[in-house]
Amino acid sequence: MGKSEIRTVGKVDLEKPASEQVNLHIGNNDSADDVRNVDLTRIHYLTGPFEVEKAEPGDILLVEIMDVQPFQDQPWGFTGVFDKTNGGGFLDEIYPSAAKAIWDFEGIFCTSRHIPHVKFAGLIHPGILGCAPSAEVLDTWNKREAGLIAANKLERQVALPPEPTNVHAGAADGDLRERIGKEGARTVPGRPEHGGNCDIKNLSRGSRVYLPVHVTGAKFSVGDLHFSQGDGEISFCGAIEMAGVITINFKVIKNGVKDLGLKSPIYIPGPVEPHFGAGRHIYFEGFSVDEHGKQHYSCIEYLRRFGYSDYQSYLLMSCAPIQGHVAGIVDIPNACTTLGLPMDIFDFDISPSGSAKALNMGTCAFESGVVEGKITAGGKNSEHSFGGGLTYRSG
Amino acid sequence: MGKSEIRTVGKVDLEKPASEQVNLHIGNNDSADDVRNVDLTRIHYLTGPFEVEKAEPGDILLVEIMDVQPFQDQPWGFTGVFDKTNGGGFLDEIYPSAAKAIWDFEGIFCTSRHIPHVKFAGLIHPGILGCAPSAEVLDTWNKREAGLIAANKLERQVALPPEPTNVHAGAADGDLRERIGKEGARTVPGRPEHGGNCDIKNLSRGSRVYLPVHVTGAKFSVGDLHFSQGDGEISFCGAIEMAGVITINFKVIKNGVKDLGLKSPIYIPGPVEPHFGAGRHIYFEGFSVDEHGKQHYSCIEYLRRFGYSDYQSYLLMSCAPIQGHVAGIVDIPNACTTLGLPMDIFDFDISPSGSAKALNMGTCAFESGVVEGKITAGGKNSEHSFGGGLTYRSG
Amino acid sequence: MGKSEIRTVGKVDLEKPASEQVNLHIGNNDSADDVRNVDLTRIHYLTGPFEVEKAEPGDILLVEIMDVQPFQDQPWGFTGVFDKTNGGGFLDEIYPSAAKAIWDFEGIFCTSRHIPHVKFAGLIHPGILGCAPSAEVLDTWNKREAGLIAANKLERQVALPPEPTNVHAGAADGDLRERIGKEGARTVPGRPEHGGNCDIKNLSRGSRVYLPVHVTGAKFSVGDLHFSQGDGEISFCGAIEMAGVITINFKVIKNGVKDLGLKSPIYIPGPVEPHFGAGRHIYFEGFSVDEHGKQHYSCIEYLRRFGYSDYQSYLLMSCAPIQGHVAGIVDIPNACTTLGLPMDIFDFDISPSGSAKALNMGTCAFESGVVEGKITAGGKNSEHSFGGGLTYRSG
Amino acid sequence: MGKSEIRTVGKVDLEKPASEQVNLHIGNNDSADDVRNVDLTRIHYLTGPFEVEKAEPGDILLVEIMDVQPFQDQPWGFTGVFDKTNGGGFLDEIYPSAAKAIWDFEGIFCTSRHIPHVKFAGLIHPGILGCAPSAEVLDTWNKREAGLIAANKLERQVALPPEPTNVHAGAADGDLRERIGKEGARTVPGRPEHGGNCDIKNLSRGSRVYLPVHVTGAKFSVGDLHFSQGDGEISFCGAIEMAGVITINFKVIKNGVKDLGLKSPIYIPGPVEPHFGAGRHIYFEGFSVDEHGKQHYSCIEYLRRFGYSDYQSYLLMSCAPIQGHVAGIVDIPNACTTLGLPMDIFDFDISPSGSAKALNMGTCAFESGVVEGKITAGGKNSEHSFGGGLTYRSG
Numbered sequence A, B, C, D: 001m002g003k004s005e006i007r008t009v010g011k012v013d014l015e016k017p018a019s020e021q022v023n024l025h026i027g028n029n030d031s032a033d034d035v036r037n038v039d040l041t042r043i044h045y046l047t048g049p050f051e052v053e054k055a056e057p058g059d060i061l062l063v064e065i066m067d068v069q070p071f072q073d074q075p076w077g078f079t080g081v082f083d084k085t086n087g088g089g090f091l092d093e094i095y096p097s098a099a100k101a102i103w104d105f106e107g108i109f110c111t112s113r114h115i116p117h118v119k120f121a122g123l124i125h126p127g128i129l130g131c132a133p134s135a136e137v138l139d140t141w142n143k144r145e146a147g148l149i150a151a152n153k154l155e156r157q158v159a160l161p162p163e164p165t166n167v168h169a170g171a172a173d174g175d176l177r178e179r180i181g182k183e184g185a186r187t188v189p190g191r192p193e194h195g196g197n198c199d200i201k202n203l204s205r206g207s208r209v210y211l212p213v214h215v216t217g218a219k220f221s222v223g224d225l226h227f228s229q230g231d232g233e234i235s236f237c238g239a240i241e242m243a244g245v246i247t248i249n250f251k252v253i254k255n256g257v258k259d260l261g262l263k264s265p266i267y268i269p270g271p272v273e274p275h276f277g278a279g280r281h282i283y284f285e286g287f288s289v290d291e292h293g294k295q296h297y298s299c300i301e302y303l304r305r306f307g308y309s310d311y312q313s314y315l316l317m318s319c320a321p322i323q324g325h326v327a328g329i330v331d332i333p334n335a336c337t338t339l340g341l342p343m344d345i346f347d348f349d350i351s352p353s354g355s356a357k358a359l360n361m362g363t364c365a366f367e368s369g370v371v372e373g374k375i376t377a378g379g380k381n382s383e384h385s386f387g388g389g390l391t392y393r394s395g
Helices: A135-151 A176-182 A292-305 A310-319 B135-151 B172-184 B294-304 B310-319 C135-151 C176-184 C292-305 C311-321 D135-151 D174-183 D294-304 D310-319
Strands: A008-010 A048-051 A062-072 A074-082 A099-106 A109-111 A127-130 A209-212 A219-225 A234-241 A244-253 A266-269 A280-288 A323-328 A338-340 A388-395 B009-011 B046-051 B061-071 B076-081 B099-106 B109-112 B126-132 B206-211 B216-226 B236-242 B242-255 B266-268 B279-288 B323-328 B336-342 B388-394 C009-010 C046-050 C060-070 C076-081 C101-106 C108-111 C125-131 C208-212 C218-226 C236-244 C242-253 C266-268 C281-287 C323-328 C335-340 C386-392 D006-011 D046-051 D060-070 D078-083 D098-104 D108-114 D125-131 D208-212 D220-227 D236-242 D244-253 D267-268 D280-286 D321-328 D336-342 D388-393
Touching: A062 A127, A062 A219, A074 A310, A099 A310, A127 A209, A219 A234, A234 A310, A280 A292, A292 A310, A292 A338, A388 C281, A388 D294, B061 B126, B061 B216, B061 B266, B076 B310, B099 B310, B126 B206, B135 C292, B216 B242, B216 B279, B236 B310, B279 B294, B279 B323, B294 B310, B294 B336, B323 C386, C060 C125, C060 C218, C076 C311, C101 C311, C125 C208, C135 D060, C218 C242, C236 C311, C281 C292, C281 C323, C292 C311, C292 C335, D060 D125, D060 D220, D098 D310, D125 D208, D220 D236, D220 D244, D280 D321, D294 D310, D294 D336
Parallel strands: A244 A388, B242 B388, C242 C386, D244 D388
Antiparallel strands: A008 A388, A048 A219, A062 A209, A062 A244, A074 A099, A074 A234, A099 A109, A127 A219, A209 A266, A266 B279, A280 A338, A280 B266, A323 A338, A323 B323, B009 B388, B046 B216, B061 B206, B061 B242, B076 B099, B076 B236, B099 B109, B126 B216, B206 B266, B279 B336, B323 B336, C009 C386, C046 C218, C060 C208, C060 C242, C076 C101, C076 C236, C101 C108, C125 C218, C208 C266, C266 D280, C281 C335, C281 D267, C323 C335, C323 D321, D006 D388, D046 D220, D060 D208, D060 D244, D078 D098, D078 D236, D098 D108, D125 D220, D208 D267, D280 D336, D321 D336
């Protein structure tokens, strides 16, 4: 162990089209048409499932994230806002157009030509990891979510049922493939029984995650690598999505579900999170007058002073290492949450005591026909791709 | 400045009964009957309003919290769970009985005979601070909250309208007093226009808060001092409530509302928050399957291994420096939040890799007739009191 | 415990002259004549010795520092440079004149009229604490230091032998008093056998110190309270010396010297040190070409850009929370040390990328006849006093 | 920028013998004979010099360290103690034998079969970086160090003069090569005029270093990559030496030496240093009674309780992220320094309150004829190699 090169379990062929492999194509370009037109039946492609020796239902799989890195030859990622009519998101009534920012990586840092005067170290992490559900757990999910859909009286989707179109069923075919399409859980939401798409920004290098095992061999999967993300990942496709490699150590804790009293995952963060100092954040107080995101508007309004457009700020709040805290949630009718913006990711002074001269901030990428969030015209698209590899070590 | 003793603006007479002054009586004893019987029309007594020279509507009042300290001769505080029928709280269906933990202060640390084997440094702060609303702002509040009440179809309260009973109207009397009772805003919720009861645990020593000014003189008030609080303050009376003194510096930023683009308060934390190290927290992943607080149960279940009762854990999660983060909130149907429990507040090893021997944890205080959360019998009560003082310095 | 007011063990009468009590008089004024004329045979007055029950030689006394606070009615302290002919110091060839800065305390922060545009939170701590030496240990000290004096060929003092003048012998008189004057150890140096005047800036609130016990009852003493100090305390009287109160918990670890393998003290810092963020320091690289302090000159030269005089910077480097690290000490002939200056203690941008406009920085206090470090004229002095109180709790 | 793979400036051929390239061979094996026999005339091989466009004497070269990584196919490094007769070191009278620990890297962490029960994240950095001296600066160095050698009356070396044997002169030959051998500065010591071998453990990922430029083009060199190092790097070859790649951004600050008042380098650390929490360190107080390293013995003695041999602890103190602080250095005769040992690098509890059961700690590697520091017998050696690569980006 340790003497030879990292053993890579799987690699993504970056020359092939997305439909032929585990890829979703988003271009490193200045149009968000690819985001607008994304086929959401094709996410999230994951690496796995890994059969872990000796893991049995009732055990805990201890997953230690030894490192996460972008591919050396693909040093870039993107943050997107989905079009309201294709994916939408948390604040899609206010930000209805597809938009995009490309981030270039240099070592531990990223910068974007679409959001200038910002540079920060990635709090790099997988957005998704978890063990496969058992048949019983899967059944629980399907009933629970079908119930939500049945009870829904809102005009928006409240859950995503199994989706036969473009089902990613690996080696399965025939009846099995069809059944997977009809019953297999979507990867969009995280779920308490296994974690899954938890999108936790601090689940980064050096973290140890304790995952309940539901089936023999654990059948662990991982993917959706993020170079960085803010708490909430508010623009939906809000992290800096990237192609990269994750290095993992596995350990099985026999009978851990009962011994540790765990029904949902827990984790212990690693020691190398970027640290800015307590006093180097501006915290925006948000109150749930209209909706949960109230405080985001405050922050976006604040950043206007410096020349950022609202879409730029919305993208930035989604992917930069923003602290989103629950403050007081018991005082009816208004809960209070806080949003902490680290000042040191900007290359100028954004503190309230600094001067507030607006800079030339250019623009983020929009879908065709939209300029600065207002519908007008064109765009173009030369395709690159991203995906995920995974390496592991025996514990 | 600085050469003479702190100038105290107001002091609380700790010998007088609560109804004669700005006090609420909770006893340093082993019964929670005082919590059960608390008169909630009498909270929160605040210190103020302070008329700040030169402050005008449209300005920002910069409030620097130079220090917060418990009264030297009252080195204790309490955390409470309200009875479901008198106050209730976030999780009152699960924790319906009144309960209480008394915390003793020694310097920067606190311990409790009701929750043994725990010691931590206070992240001391005011739960409430803000400037008075203008008539227009007050009108907005009353209409907004009356609308909520009118539309309510739930079996629980969704907002608290003005309350003439026990109205605290200072020097006002006659018609004015009556009008205050009918139109004056309750202090329970924080509100976006001025902050108020924001209950932000990190708004501690050294923080600078930027508050919108709505009336001439700002008329700033402060109170509800907490020795410590967890994110969320989940048991409602969940902070360590204490009697103490806060030292404040004021500065007026002319025309700040417009210049800084602020409609709600912002703050910059101070430099002396207790820090435990990223890797010294256990994070519980919570998913909104049933309700927002899901992950709290995970944590409470986890702590059972060590002998803590559920009420003890519920009290502890409310008042210890718990990190409550929004993780991913866009993946329908389940948002993910995380709850970070610092391991170093315990005097034994609570990590998943440690042994899990249950210790003798005694019990927290309950209302009469309740033992360990199950209804049975008595209690007693010898009254002590708490309140709040305030000192200020000219900026 | 915890229910009543702090029990204060001893108080200093601030109305009496120094010679009648445990005080040294330095004035809160704008002359450093008091520093120039200080009688160095009268330092350090300590509080103690405390007899700790059950402590025996070979035990470890665990001292937990629950809090350190300045006296509420004496919210100020001072940093001094001794005159080269009376005390001198580390760099007295370069800074030969007595100088002084007065610091005003407001809550957790301090500022100085003598070093403008600086404000920082105190990393408050005792400069001296330790248990009494046994007769054998005292004998070791006297022989070791007498040996150094005998071998000295430099023109400066290398050790301070026992000093009968103004010996502080408590209740002792007659022969005993005389013997104490001739054999009693001076408090100036820290010593490995008991710690003593260790001047460790991080030995602050919440720290736990493990002290070897040499005599029955431990006979613990403490004093020399500092509101803040930089690593090295380079100007000798370089901390912010203050009058205040320290709250301590004692615990005896039987046979701890052997069981823990301790011959010198160890400590574990508390959780509330001010934290600025790794990237908010400027580190000056220093190499031992001429003398150890080389890098201090770099820092002082750097601060000239902003208008600070060299004496102001020398005082500031002594008392602000400067990080002094040993870097590489094995590469002959030049060891490398680093000096980290936190940028956030200044109210303007001192980073290398900021502008370097010199501000009006006034002057620190000098002894009569000196202006800006150059000898010329007068001064005046109205006396105030400082000292130390101590409270303790049974463990 | 950012769209294509990292452009690597130079690579080390790991198949060639050391004498044919920039390598020094130390084996990943269990003997320290290679360390004992190391040819110290062959260190340090560096990458460079880089000619930076537009850099002129008087400018500052701003070097931003975007990342440092071990070679993916050489995931290991070593820490060594030199034999007293070949290199020696800080404490070679106590640790006279050559010894070695091999460290295996997994992602951000390292572990060693020679020092079990320890795992920590690397604070990865270059030990050496700097710009070339001008002829004048080189002359200053040679005179200064020759003076030291001339004045030396100790039995040990005090400086290393130019060394013609094995001179590494790049493309130079004939007279020039000979002159380089006679006048070229050795790389062993750091020097104030340019930095060089500064061995600063925190000069890690994300750091920005400001280097004085002495010749046209700056002629920047870098090397001696460390996976980790403790403050002091006390065992001389005390860091975890590794083969790896460093990614750098250059920027020239015209006239920076004068404008910034810099004669020696300064740096600002990056944001991703491992952080353990203030209270998760044991600090050993050290006093300069016999020699500077006094406190190291305390720490080594303390670690004996757990089964570590003195050589193991000596190696560990050299390479783990130890905090070495100057505390009080003005109190004659004993300066106080502190050595902070992070508790969380051990997989068992080393706190004073934990149990102190000795574990089976095996042994580090020794030179032939030495067992546990005592001379006896054999060893063997199969050679691997290390070196350094460098990539850069245009700023």
